[in-house]
Amino acid sequence: MERIPVLKMGELLMVTIQVDMHDRLARTLLEDLTEAISAHGIHGVLIDISALDVVDSFIGRTLSTIASTAQVLGAETVVTGMQPAVAITLVELGLSMPGIRTALNAERGMAALRAALGGRSERADGSGSGHDA
Amino acid sequence: MARPPVLEDFPVDHGPTDNARGTRNAGEHLVLDVLKHRHRELLDAWVSGQESAPGFQRSTANNDDLVRQSSEILGALSVAVEADGLATTGAGYLELRRLLADLSGAQARQGYSPSQTATVIFSLKDALLRVLRGEEGGDDAVEGGLYEVNRMIDALGLVTFDSYVQSREQVIRSQHTELLELSTPVVKLWDGVLALPLVGTLDSQRTQMVMENLLASIVEHEASIAILDITGVPTVDTLVAQHLLKTVAATRLMGADCIISGIRPQIAQTIVSLGVELGEVTTKPSMAAALQVALQRLGHTVQRADSSR
Amino acid sequence: MAAQSAPTAAAVDTTLSSTVTVEIRTDEDVVRVRQSVRAAAVAIGMRLVEQTKLVTAASELSRNALDYGGGGKAELQVLRHGPRCGVRLIVEDDGPGIVDVGLALTDGYSTGGGMGLGLAGARRLVDEFELWSEVGVGSCVTIVGWAS
Numbered sequence: 213m214e215r216i217p218v219l220k221m222g223e224l225l226m227v228t229i230q231v232d233m234h235d236r237l238a239r240t241l242l243e244d245l246t247e248a249i250s251a252h253g254i255h256g257v258l259i260d261i262s263a264l265d266v267v268d269s270f271i272g273r274t275l276s277t278i279a280s281t282a283q284v285l286g287a288e289t290v291v292t293g294m295q296p297a298v299a300i301t302l303v304e305l306g307l308s309m310p311g312i313r314t315a316l317n318a319e320r321g322m323a324a325l326r327a328a329l330g331g332r333s334e335r336a337d338g339s340g341s342g343h344d345a
Numbered sequence: 346m347a348r349p350p351v352l353e354d355f356p357v358d359h360g361p362t363d364n365a366r367g368t369r370n371a372g373e374h375l376v377l378d379v380l381k382h383r384h385r386e387l388l389d390a391w392v393s394g395q396e397s398a399p400g401f402q403r404s405t406a407n408n409d410d411l412v413r414q415s416s417e418i419l420g421a422l423s424v425a426v427e428a429d430g431l432a433t434t435g436a437g438y439l440e441l442r443r444l445l446a447d448l449s450g451a452q453a454r455q456g457y458s459p460s461q462t463a464t465v466i467f468s469l470k471d472a473l474l475r476v477l478r479g480e481e482g483g484d485d486a487v488e489g490g491l492y493e494v495n496r497m498i499d500a501l502g503l504v505t506f507d508s509y510v511q512s513r514e515q516v517i518r519s520q521h522t523e524l525l526e527l528s529t530p531v532v533k534l535w536d537g538v539l540a541l542p543l544v545g546t547l548d549s550q551r552t553q554m555v556m557e558n559l560l561a562s563i564v565e566h567e568a569s570i571a572i573l574d575i576t577g578v579p580t581v582d583t584l585v586a587q588h589l590l591k592t593v594a595a596t597r598l599m600g601a602d603c604i605i606s607g608i609r610p611q612i613a614q615t616i617v618s619l620g621v622e623l624g625e626v627t628t629k630p631s632m633a634a635a636l637q638v639a640l641q642r643l644g645h646t647v648q649r650a651d652s653s654r
Numbered sequence: 655m656a657a658q659s660a661p662t663a664a665a666v667d668t669t670l671s672s673t674v675t676v677e678i679r680t681d682e683d684v685v686r687v688r689q690s691v692r693a694a695a696v697a698i699g700m701r702l703v704e705q706t707k708l709v710t711a712a713s714e715l716s717r718n719a720l721d722y723g724g725g726g727k728a729e730l731q732v733l734r735h736g737p738r739c740g741v742r743l744i745v746e747d748d749g750p751g752i753v754d755v756g757l758a759l760t761d762g763y764s765t766g767g768g769m770g771l772g773l774a775g776a777r778r779l780v781d782e783f784e785l786w787s788e789v790g791v792g793s794c795v796t797i798v799g800w801a802s
Contacts, residue, residue, distance in 0.1 A: 296561055
């Protein structure tokens with residue numbers, strides 16, 4: 213069955229949503245992420261939605277649920293690359309997702325996760341846990 | 346926007362007409378007769394004609410309103426024809442013209458199309474002719490033909506009327522949009538810091554423009570802080586506050602933060618008394634103060650180059 | 655009880671193109687509706703933000719029909735009113751219907767899982783919105799977005 217690929221990079225999970233996601237796919241993503249966070253001691257999740265030109269209330273709520281669930285499991289989440297038209301529509305829809313951390317792009321998103329995880333050094337290959345200077 | 350025509354735009358002829366009482370022409374006789382002796386029949390025919398026009402929303406309330414409105418117009422028409430025959434520029438027609446102008450204005454504001462409004466009068470003509478034809482027998486082929494031709498021409502007239510108005514409205518709309526776009530400039534104050542000085546009222550359409558411009562600029566300049574300066578916004582009521590908060594929320598979704606500056610003392614009081622929750626939005630009295638906060642957040646410090654030390 | 659908006663321009667002197675119908679039986683159908691609406695909106699030159707709002711509203715309505723209406727169908731049509739073009743979507747289902755329409759159109763109302771947000775939110779996203787619903791019969795929502 214089709215699912216959205218989740219990339220593991222050390223203690224981070226990275227998801228790039230590139231398809232017009234139907235509800236079942238979104239639910240599966242939530243399940244896959246939840247499992248992966250638990251299974252691998254994940255501390256950060258980055259979800260890039262720069263390719264999404266529509267985010268409706270279900271997708272929006274799913275993103276919020278992913279963030280809350282991740283937090284309960286000890287991981288921080290950042291949603292990156294929201295398109296302006298999508299942001300304006302979500303706000304008009306009344307779904308401004310106040311609790312969610314966002315960033316302009318994946319690069320900024322990584323920096324935001326690093327900051328949120330409090331100075332812990334997160335290297336892509338998962339090695340090293342020295343502190344930032 | 347073109348101003349709606351006022352009563353004074355219609356020429357009123359207060360001089361003697363050649364339809365002075367007692368010397369009426371055939372047409373006037375016909376109309377007066379129907380208005381006086383077949384009022385009910387005319388009213389019913391006219392009301393049902395209006396109700397069967399496309400776009401009419403049938404309901405009991407609407408029907409009651411329609412009957413009342415139509416009766417009122419027929420009343421004014423009786424007075425008018427009694428006084429000035431069929432010369433619509435006569436003083437007797439003032440009340441009727443006022444009623445029709447009010448009706449058209451109200452329908453324009455409620456979103457009716459131009460032809461729906463014109464249909465009010467055209468269906469009166471239709472009803473009048475039908476009642477008159479009934480009286481004459483109405484079997485004459487030529488007369489029937491003329492009647493049908495008349496209807497067709499009316500319909501064509503309505504078409505041109507509609508499209509003319511639509512085109513004019515389109516021009517007005519695109520000028521309006523252009524004006525909006527010109528009046529919401531976004532300024533890059535520093536690397537990563539944008540400023541948006543808002544001037545004038547912040548209605549929902551303006552807010553849309555502001556949000557679109559601002560978010561596009563955030564992407565373009567990879568900004569992380571946007572300063573919304575509302576010094577030039579005259580009043581802040583609940584709606585305006587909502588619009589501001591919407592803009593802040595949209596900015597946040599793009600990974601940037603907002604600082605609202607230029608809150609005048611009276612505005613601050615209004616915000617508090619309205620119970621508007623600004624929540625976590627940072628506010629500063631001036632754009633300068635906001636810029637200072639923004640630079641600090643980005644890790645910069647501003648120091649005076651002092652050589653006397 | 656049905657709710658209605660002001661008389662719609664589409665009712666008078668509007669030329670219509672052929673209708674595109676999409677059956678809504680699965681999640682993928684909801685995506686199909688989104689894509690059809692997007693294509694139509696692009697075709698009439700709608701601005702990006704307007705497109706996104708319309709497509710999002712279409713998604714909300716289609717999902718409602720699927721999740722709460724037991725499935726339904728969407729009819730898409732391009733409208734022309736003088737020089738203006740618009741896209742109209744009619745989503746109908748034979749589901750249980752909405753008991754209190756007024757309440758359903760208030761933000762935050764939900765019969766379970768956030769349907770209220772969808773309807774009230776969708777209404778804000780479009781130019782014209784008409785809702786018909788009868789308990790035990792079904793619901794029909796019509797939305798129109800005009801290109802400015």
